[in-house]
Amino acid sequence: DIQMTQSPSTLSASVGDRVTITCRASQTITRWLAWYQQKPGKAPKLLIYRTSSLGSGVPSRFSGSESGTEFTLTISSLQPDDFATYYCQQYNTYTWTFGQGTKVEVK
Amino acid sequence: EMQLVESGGGLVQRGGSLRLSCAASGFTFSSYSMTWVRQAPGKGLEWVSYITSSSSTIQYADSVRGRFTISRDNAKNSVLLQMNSLRDEDTAVYYCARWEGVVEVAFDIWGQGTMVTVSS
Numbered sequence A: 001d002i003q004m005t006q007s008p009s010t011l012s013a014s015v016g017d018r019v020t021i022t023c024r025a026s027q028t029i030t031r032w033l034a035w036y037q038q039k040p041g042k043a044p045k046l047l048i049y050r051t052s053s054l055g056s057g058v059p060s061r062f063s064g065s066e067s068g069t070e071f072t073l074t075i076s077s078l079q080p081d082d083f084a085t086y087y088c089q090q091y092n093t094y095t096w097t098f099g100q101g102t103k104v105e106v107k
Numbered sequence B: 001e002m003q004l005v006e007s008g009g010g011l012v013q014r015g016g017s018l019r020l021s022c023a024a025s026g027f028t029f030s031s032y033s034m035t036w037v038r039q040a041p042g043k044g045l046e047w048v049s050y051i052t053s054s055s056s057t058i059q060y061a062d063s064v065r066g067r068f069t070i071s072r073d074n075a076k077n078s079v080l081l082q083m084n085s086l087r088d089e090d091t092a093v094y095y096c097a098r099w100e101g102v103v104e105v106a107f108d109i110w111g112q113g114t115m116v117t118v119s120s
Helices: none
Strands: A005-006 A010-013 A019-025 A035-036 A045-049 A063-067 A068-076 A086-093 A096-098 A103-107 B003-007 B008-014 B016-023 B034-038 B045-051 B059-060 B068-073 B079-081 B094-101 B108-110 B114-119
Touching: A005 A086, A010 A019, A019 A086, A035 A063, A035 B079, A035 B108, A045 A063, A045 B108, A068 A086, A086 B059, A086 B108, A096 B045, B003 B094, B003 B108, B016 B034, B016 B094, B016 B114, B034 B068, B034 B079, B034 B108, B045 B079, B045 B094, B059 B068
Parallel strands: A010 A103, B008 B114
Antiparallel strands: A005 A019, A019 A068, A035 A045, A035 A086, A063 A068, A086 A096, A086 A103, B003 B016, B016 B079, B034 B045, B034 B094, B045 B059, B068 B079, B094 B108, B094 B114
16 A cells, blocks of 8 residues: 655744645655645645645645655745644545644744 | 535444434535545544445445445435444544545545544
8 A cells, every 4th residue: 555654743833934744655656646734623625636736715825746756735935824734645546545644833 | 515514423332333424515416426534533534435426436445344334325415434343443533525536636525524432
């Protein structure tokens, strides 16, 4: 099975900071890589799909990219509403795997 | 508004059974594959099960295969998860999510979740 290793597990940042979260796949995967944001007590929300496409209504400060088996979520300028937990997720032929999550907290 | 609403969660004894339901509205339910994803308390997300729009393809995570059964009723716009032989490690919030497998290839709509607690 494909494993997704997400880092860091926790990230302390301030409003206005540039934030980067990384997800590394255990083997080469397709570009079917998505990112989700989850706030406490709420369902996850789709942020990025197909590695770099912005979900509906998602602010442009969010972006996604890839380099080989490493996928990155970047928040260009962290806003108060962005403090949350972020998950990557890959899809490969009826197999879905999530990363362990990255909690973005107030520094 | 596109919406998914789960129900059926609760407290169940180890070894017991529970049936979760997810009601869809605001989109053409019969055109989409659906999934269940769970989240144990304080933990990350885990995909559980998948069913195509016509129920022709069904998949399960290894952790639930043989114990859980997914099904759907397109006439009632609902997807079900029958959970048998429940274990402590099945304690989690269970989310149903729409799988958009053509354009986004992602879980694009999520329900609010329903809590399942397995106790001895």
